[in-house]
Amino acid sequence: MVGPEEGSAIPTNQDLLTFVFFPFGTMLGLALAFKWEGLGGLITLLSQGVLFLIRPDLLEVVLIAMASGPAILYLMYWIYSRRYEKG
Numbered sequence: 001m002v003g004p005e006e007g008s009a010i011p012t013n014q015d016l017l018t019f020v021f022f023p024f025g026t027m028l029g030l031a032l033a034f035k036w037e038g039l040g041g042l043i044t045l046l047s048q049g050v051l052f053l054i055r056p057d058l059l060e061v062v063l064i065a066m067a068s069g070p071a072i073l074y075l076m077y078w079i080y081s082r083r084y085e086k087g
Contacts, residue, residue, distance in 0.1 A: 014054065014055070017054055018051065018054060022051045022058075025046075025050075026047050029042070029045075029046075029047055030067070030074075033070070037074045037075070038078035038079075041074035041078060044067065044068070044070070045072070048064075048068050
């Protein structure tokens, strides 16, 4: 029998939401951060945050959590550059 039970090849709504936030949302944010550091970093961090709210079991996966590192650095750079750009 094929259906939405565990082990099935049919993705559930939770699986689709997980895919929207990671890797799609995270990679979109990091790609935007090349041009707009603040916006891209914020999108990446929000995407990671929502992902961990939907799937708290993924907090144990270090490789997924590591994607937040560049986003934090982009936000730090954006804040730093805005502060010292004004004089």
